[in-house]
Amino acid sequence: MRASDEMTIGNLARRTGLAVSAIRYYEEQGLIHPERNSGGQRRFRRSDIRRLSFVKIAQQFGYTLPKIATLMATLPEGRTPTKRDWEKISRSFRRTLDEQIQTLEQMRDNLDGCIGCGCLSLKKCRLYNDQDRAARLGPGPRYMMGDRPGDLD
Amino acid sequence: MRASDEMTIGNLARRTGLAVSAIRYYEEQGLIHPERNSGGQRRFRRSDIRRLSFVKIAQQFGYTLPKIATLMATLPEGRTPTKRDWEKISRSFRRTLDEQIQTLEQMRDNLDGCIGCGCLSLKKCRLYNDQDRAARLGPGPRYMMGDRPGDLD
DNA sequence: TCTTGACCTAAAGTTAGCTTGAGGAATTAC
């Protein structure tokens, strides 16, 4: 066995910090495609370390495994990804990250408005109204937080 | 039945945009404490609309139901929360929100560094190294992304 | 060779936050 290029699952687990069971699960989900030796045991390439590390990072960005799988489909299995490969993906990361940050910042701004008003004057409150707007798609709430047309402020 | 202050579960569902089953579940989790009428059916107060709206908002901030329950434990069941009640909680919201934003911004900065370097030169890469640091608590990865001591850059 | 440790599959369990289904009782509308 050319030890330089083949790894057992336990070895890969140690190198990536993942559990053996997680690696098997990732194979099941199509994220990696190890070969088998004559005895039926999985044998991994060194590039699988890279792939699994990529999975971990993408997960930190909030990607689901299916999404990660499609992202990785654009990456080469065997060779080191080129700068161009990586740039495409990292731009996608950057976009979702920016969106996430923007969402949180908007929530923060809304919240700040509410702190100022004590959030007892709810007809104007952004936090509730933003929610309201989303909910209106369904049979959702007409008047949030107990306020009704005639309610006092 | 004094309709002004008692609501059926279906009514509350319509007013909050929640599913009936979700409201029952929230009761089970101790987020609301409706009374029962003679026939054993739940009867809710108008203030429960407020409580459930609060639950929805806190969920948007990423709080789990148990955490929301403890947050709400500081709120009065019957009366309208005071400005002071609200300020305490909104400060807590603000803190977690700030932390979340900071985490994402750090990830973005790391990512930007990686875009610049093409992320092929991985010994310096923040994205991987931050992950590495976290993983080192366990038996984690020694060399991430396939890099080994002797590997070329 | 024998033993130990690593590996295999398949199925079931885990957590959060609910939804769905079964079987039945209470309420409301006419």
Added chain:
DNA sequence: GTAATTCCTCAAGCTAACTTTAGGTCAAGA
């Protein structure tokens, strides 16, 4: 009074991303 709603409980199911368990097989070292 009766039919249509709405409500009730309890148990099971759902999704994601894994882990755990059970019952074996394979590989490596002395």
